[in-house]
Amino acid sequence: MTTAEAHLRRMADVLAEARQDPSDGVPPRSLLLGLQRLVPCDSASFCELDIPTRRELNSQETNVEDEDCSMDAYWLWRHQHLQCVQVCRPHSAPETTQMADFLSVRELRDLAIYTEFLAPYPNIADIALPTAPNRTRVFQFYRTGTKPFSDHEMTTLRLLAPHVYEIYKEAAHRRRPPIRLTHRELDVLRCVARGLNTPQIAEQLAISPSTVRKHLENAFGRLGVSSRTAAVARVFPEAEAL
Numbered sequence: 001m002t003t004a005e006a007h008l009r010r011m012a013d014v015l016a017e018a019r020q021d022p023s024d025g026v027p028p029r030s031l032l033l034g035l036q037r038l039v040p041c042d043s044a045s046f047c048e049l050d051i052p053t054r055r056e057l058n059s060q061e062t063n064v065e066d067e068d069c070s071m072d073a074y075w076l077w078r079h080q081h082l083q084c085v086q087v088c089r090p091h092s093a094p095e096t097t098q099m100a101d102f103l104s105v106r107e108l109r110d111l112a113i114y115t116e117f118l119a120p121y122p123n124i125a126d127i128a129l130p131t132a133p134n135r136t137r138v139f140q141f142y143r144t145g146t147k148p149f150s151d152h153e154m155t156t157l158r159l160l161a162p163h164v165y166e167i168y169k170e171a172a173h174r175r176r177p178p179i180r181l182t183h184r185e186l187d188v189l190r191c192v193a194r195g196l197n198t199p200q201i202a203e204q205l206a207i208s209p210s211t212v213r214k215h216l217e218n219a220f221g222r223l224g225v226s227s228r229t230a231a232v233a234r235v236f237p238e239a240e241a242l
């Protein structure tokens with residue numbers, strides 16, 4: 001077996017282990033640990049954030065010391081984290097980037113986002129998964145030192161990304177409680193997810209604006225949410241679900 005074949009076998013083994021993981025983690029915790037073996041780093045994490053409310057919805061860390069990290073500095077200086085700015089943009093397929101695509105180590109170390117939040121990790125690679133609007137869902141791999149992730153390592157992440165996304169969705173589907181809405185309530189929320197306002201939804205569905213509002217009110221009650229954004233995130237966490 002060649003070196004390339006052996007690496008592909010290790011990649012396949014990591015994916016198979018995650019698919020067979022009996023735990024209820026989303027994603028399976030074995031996936032994060034397996035990815036860290038394939039792309040060696042000092043620490044790895046998975047995190048889902050809701051940007052408008054500044055809430056951490058889900059997180060996993062391979063380094064116990066990183067679990068107590070405060071997010072206050074992140075939210076304060078997030079605009080300097082150009083990699084995160086890219087991750088937050090809407091995308092319909094997984095994307096892979098690293099910090100070196102946006103800033104050199106020297107440039108990053110001069111910023112408050114590094115000194116107050118990212119230190120001692122100037123090198124970060126990520127797999128950003130599609131998610132609902134105004135949310136992020138990302139695997140991140142952190143390294144100290146000045147050497148960026150190699151082309152081989154980034155290619156590994158790019159090849160794995162679509163499979164990682166499928167494993168995430170499979171795990172999320174197993175844990176997600178059923179959503180019980182009427183067909184019309186779902187139709188209204190699909191229109192909301194596409195950016196239509198109340199008059200536009202009424203025209204699209206050939207109903208009155210007051211009926212649109214009533215369907216939304218009923219959907220909010222069933223879902224236990226209080227806003228259109230939260231309802232869309234709850235019903236359509238994956239872009240393709242639309």
